[in-house]
Amino acid sequence: MEYEKTSRNTVKRGRKKASYDKDAIHSILDTNEICTVAFNVDGKAYAQPINYGRSDDYLYLHGSTKNRMTSALMKAGEVCLSVMSLDALKLTRSAFHHSVKFRSAVVFGEVRELTTEEDKLEGLKRIINHFVPGRWDHCRKPNSKELKATRVLEIKITSASAKIADSPPLDEPEDYALDFWAGTIPVKTVYEYPIPDENLKNGVELPSHVLEFYEEKKLKNRRGYWATIVCTSQLQLAGPEAVALFWSANLKC
């Protein structure tokens, strides 16, 4: 399944790195905790980082009821946001070809404020379970006072694109004779072992959902999980069935 290509989400620079595959885009969104939202205030564009949750084709943001960004998004009724994982620095013999390995997604969506207690709780549940899967069932749910102080926005993803760059350093043919060093510096986002709060109640042990979160992050870094996943854009040449097969295999491992 792909997101529709429109004038807004079609990648023009670096088309070979582009993907509109839903699973690829969702996977990049699920790997990250923080996105950067673009919004307008008085006709001027702002960029601001914020955490989010994803469930199917929906994203969720939350903030104080007086928050400038969420107010601007409600006024606009739509949003563009982006996420990016940096995977490596690529150093080449020429200044011109220096580059990075990365996975990024730019998402466009319709914004709707969730107003009933039930809807707000569901939105917040998706944010908390995006943060650490399964967490919602292991913490105190928001009470009426907390819900009243919180604005929850639902974003229906209407279009999106990913860029996935995983190629080795590349130089102009004549530059390979130069004496400059070229190579790759891998970059990894490492989630370390959970540290209990110093005021933790006696007898409360590290729960399995937190341990599993830690183990899964570690596993993905170790296996070079992404080194395989980033082949998606190449796989697309083999057709939608190959992509679906690839993702179903990868999401299980």
Add this chain to the structure above:
Amino acid sequence: MEYEKTSRNTVKRGRKKASYDKDAIHSILDTNEICTVAFNVDGKAYAQPINYGRSDDYLYLHGSTKNRMTSALMKAGEVCLSVMSLDALKLTRSAFHHSVKFRSAVVFGEVRELTTEEDKLEGLKRIINHFVPGRWDHCRKPNSKELKATRVLEIKITSASAKIADSPPLDEPEDYALDFWAGTIPVKTVYEYPIPDENLKNGVELPSHVLEFYEEKKLKNRRGYWATIVCTSQLQLAGPEAVALFWSANLKC
């Protein structure tokens, strides 16, 4: 030295985490390789990640001459961009107080295209030396053809703000009696040991500027360097001299 507080950069939510200190903001900018730029096309806001360079109060962006983002920035004559480092996930007993440790900066600036070969080279030098310090002297400089294909923008930082959050998980007093686990999952951006390009010319060894870059990144992660640096916002209460002293000590270590 602080950036001036204006209606655009003054932090309204989480004021205690806010800093306008130039050294703090520059340090956050220098730790990161990638920022997210907000820009308008036909009145709609876009968010897009891109690499950058910093030198004093100036940032530098580059792209193809046909790039939509740089075209939009030139048209606007100004820009807002943000960077963020995620340092930890904070899991609390209540859903409401889940949060993250982070260092972010939002920068506002005036945009100017660099048009002479000399200016463009200087801008690109600052981007490459931001990427890996000292790199410019160890690669082939851009030739006229490459320069012609590249647009280089200089951004004069006119105002900016940082948010630095490093406090431990905090819950409502009555929630400490609950049986839910609370704690911190530290997150680190790890730069691994440089891998030589497989087509590297025989006899070319890993240069000291690349090794030093690797060692410095490793050292900062090991020492919990940021655990001390993030005290800046508290230090400001002690006055500008304390901040200056703190930074001069920290930047040397």
